[in-house]
Amino acid sequence: MNESRLRIIAVHQELLGTYGDIGNAAVLAHRAKARGVSVEVVLARSDAPLPAGGDIYLFGGGEDSAQIASVDSLHNYDSSAALADALSNGAALLAICAGLQILGEYFPGRDGERVSGLGLLPLHTISGSRRLVGELALRSTRFAIPLTGFENHRGRTILAEGVEPLGEVFLGTGNGAEGTRVDGILSGKVVGTYMHGPVLARNPELADHLLTSVLGVLAPYDDLPAIALAAERRSAANSLASH
Amino acid sequence: MPGRLVLKATTSLTDMSVPLSLAIALGQIVASASRALRLGAGATASGRVILALRPDALSQLSRARRIILVSGTNGKTSTAALLRELLEAVGGVGGNRTGANLDSGMAAALATEPRHRMIVLEVDEMFLPQALDQLHPERLLLLNLSRDQLHRTSEVRMVARSWRDVIDRHPEIDVVIDYEDPFLAYVTRHHARTTRVGFGKRAHIDAASCPECGALLDWSGARYCCPRCALGTQPETLHAFGTTAIDRNLELARLVARHYGVSKDSVEPKDRLVEIALGQVVLNVRLVKNPASWIEALSALPEGPVILIVNARGVDGLDTSWLWDVDYSSLRGHEVVVTGERRLDASYRLHVAGIEHRVCENLVEAASMFSGPVSVLASYTAFTALTTKSRRKASR
Numbered sequence: 001m002n003e004s005r006l007r008i009i010a011v012h013q014e015l016l017g018t019y020g021d022i023g024n025a026a027v028l029a030h031r032a033k034a035r036g037v038s039v040e041v042v043l044a045r046s047d048a049p050l051p052a053g054g055d056i057y058l059f060g061g062g063e064d065s066a067q068i069a070s071v072d073s074l075h076n077y078d079s080s081a082a083l084a085d086a087l088s089n090g091a092a093l094l095a096i097c098a099g100l101q102i103l104g105e106y107f108p109g110r111d112g113e114r115v116s117g118l119g120l121l122p123l124h125t126i127s128g129s130r131r132l133v134g135e136l137a138l139r140s141t142r143f144a145i146p147l148t149g150f151e152n153h154r155g156r157t158i159l160a161e162g163v164e165p166l167g168e169v170f171l172g173t174g175n176g177a178e179g180t181r182v183d184g185i186l187s188g189k190v191v192g193t194y195m196h197g198p199v200l201a202r203n204p205e206l207a208d209h210l211l212t213s214v215l216g217v218l219a220p221y222d223d224l225p226a227i228a229l230a231a232e233r234r235s236a237a238n239s240l241a242s243h
Numbered sequence: 244m245p246g247r248l249v250l251k252a253t254t255s256l257t258d259m260s261v262p263l264s265l266a267i268a269l270g271q272i273v274a275s276a277s278r279a280l281r282l283g284a285g286a287t288a289s290g291r292v293i294l295a296l297r298p299d300a301l302s303q304l305s306r307a308r309r310i311i312l313v314s315g316t317n318g319k320t321s322t323a324a325l326l327r328e329l330l331e332a333v334g335g336v337g338g339n340r341t342g343a344n345l346d347s348g349m350a351a352a353l354a355t356e357p358r359h360r361m362i363v364l365e366v367d368e369m370f371l372p373q374a375l376d377q378l379h380p381e382r383l384l385l386l387n388l389s390r391d392q393l394h395r396t397s398e399v400r401m402v403a404r405s406w407r408d409v410i411d412r413h414p415e416i417d418v419v420i421d422y423e424d425p426f427l428a429y430v431t432r433h434h435a436r437t438t439r440v441g442f443g444k445r446a447h448i449d450a451a452s453c454p455e456c457g458a459l460l461d462w463s464g465a466r467y468c469c470p471r472c473a474l475g476t477q478p479e480t481l482h483a484f485g486t487t488a489i490d491r492n493l494e495l496a497r498l499v500a501r502h503y504g505v506s507k508d509s510v511e512p513k514d515r516l517v518e519i520a521l522g523q524v525v526l527n528v529r530l531v532k533n534p535a536s537w538i539e540a541l542s543a544l545p546e547g548p549v550i551l552i553v554n555a556r557g558v559d560g561l562d563t564s565w566l567w568d569v570d571y572s573s574l575r576g577h578e579v580v581v582t583g584e585r586r587l588d589a590s591y592r593l594h595v596a597g598i599e600h601r602v603c604e605n606l607v608e609a610a611s612m613f614s615g616p617v618s619v620l621a622s623y624t625a626f627t628a629l630t631t632k633s634r635r636k637a638s639r
Binding site: 020026027065135150201 | 390398399400449451452457458459561562563564565566567568587588590591592594595596
């Protein structure tokens with residue numbers, strides 16, 4: 001990465017900003033600054049090509065029509081290539097909900113038609129019969145403690161054979177592919193999930209996973225308000241799951 | 244949560260045609276019981292009984308009546324109250340004063356108001372299509388539309404779509420809108436009888452892209468404008484002044500009242516601010532229920548300490564992610580305390596925003612830190628709990 005600063009690219013906030021996922025940029029910036037790293041957060045608009053040279057790219061959730069406007073912009077500006085370049089140069093990526101769907105092979109449009117995604121992640125999304133709304137919690141062997149968030153989507157995401165999910169769901173639905181109980185995707189420096197919350201606010205460990213993937217080993221940072229929130233949400237998830 | 248009367252229509256009940264007057268009488272008995280048991284004002288319970296017995300009650304009760312509807316994400320209750328106050332100048336006005344704005348609340352209001360009175364009803368956003376179809380109002384005032392309770396309404400664009408569809412079906416209704424809201428421009432785009440009130444450009448949290456065609460709106464001019472489908476280029480009907488939501492809603496209510504010959508302007512703006520004494524302090528409690536109302540409330544904070552109460556039950560919205568869409572910089576320089584069931588979400592949000600604050604387990608503890616007036620911004624369930632409690636105290 002750029003030596004002096006961490007460059008976070010929040011993609012199409014004006015379209016993919018309906019569910020507060022911009023908070024992920026704020027949390028990453030906060031935790032990086034606490035380690036003495038200077039940070040630049042770039043709000044990449046959909047009326048321009050996606051900026052190259054980012055260290056972490058963030059895709060959030062959005063409404064159906066906004067999701068299509070976003071993917072149209074990415075196709076029109078050939079931003080898929082720019083993003084693929086950035087990833088092959090070591091950038092990290094966090095994609096939430098509609099953002100996750102956009103990065104896959106295809107997802108359902110307003111009338112159920114197939115809309116081509118960027119094809120950067122080995123997954124595709126189809127429409128489900130009902131909207132999945134509520135707390136979502138998962139266990140992952142990569143993280144010492146469960147991850148929690150809030151899901152709100154209709155899409156069902158199917159991972160390609162052998163692709164690792166972010167975790168095993170124990171509360172809520174997550175990807176919702178038939179016969180599985182997993183959420184998201186975890187592949188190198190790429191994290192995808194259906195968890196809003198924002199997910200990095202509720203899971204500091206996941207935030208540090210992304211930061212470590214581009215900054216290397218980080219000094220410990222016991223940010224008490226973050227730890228308290230994560231613990232409280234985990235305990236809420238455990239209690240909801242046991243009912 | 245206080246006990247709740249659950250009423251369900253059984254097939255046998257709806258098959259029998261119960262006279263409307265009997266349904267209303269039974270509803271009123273249930274309302275009295277509900278009040279006696281302190282379950283609430285009784286409007287919802289009574290309305291449920293009426294509708295269970297007579298599913299056609301709304302259209303029956305609205306016959307030959309002059310009805311004005313008020314809807315929008317924020318400001319419905321206060322604006323409807325203001326409109327009633329203004330219209331009192333030309334005769335009696337009734338309506339769902341307690342804010343029960345679903346079909347049951349409206350049925351109860353229509354059942355109890357005398358026939359000759361005008362009726363001003365506030366209507367829940369999701370229920371507006373049904374209300375327009377069943378109540379045949381002569382006028383509709385639309386205040387604003389933005390995201391609210393995402394787990395329930397899913398998408399603000401879906402709500403807008405349902406409004407547009409129903410308004411297109413009712414060309415006879417006079418509609419008044421705040422034209423600075425692109426969603427309302429979209430909703431009424433093809434409706435000839437629309438009064439578009441301009442107030443001067445203001446940002447909209449959900450309208451970066453066009454509600455009609457999805458293109459990015461151009462916000463650089465005097466008003467938003469869609470470069471692709473030209474939303475926002477219809478001329479405004481008239482221009483008014485209002486920098487705060489309270490002022491704008493007052494202007495809109497005045498405008499509607501003028502159609503009925505009301506020239507009275509000496510009405511106080513309605514601010515849903517409830518004053519509650521707690522120990523040494525006076526709490527000025529304001530309802531904040533979605534990002535737009537948080538932004539509005541935070542932009543107009545008086546000096547002094549501020550308590551934020553954040554809950555996430557049903558009507559509050561189950562997801563607190565929206566906390567991250569709000570700018571808290573106006574809290575700098577205030578003493579700030581957060582409480583409520585989701586205080587830790589709010590606390591971490593403020594922490595990342597660099598706003599110093601304390602966290603308290605409950606409001607009593609929070610209030611005990613101060614003396615004198617304190618501003619309280621309370622999410623829906625917290626606001627309702629507080630105001631219900633203080634009403635009960637007052638009635639003792």
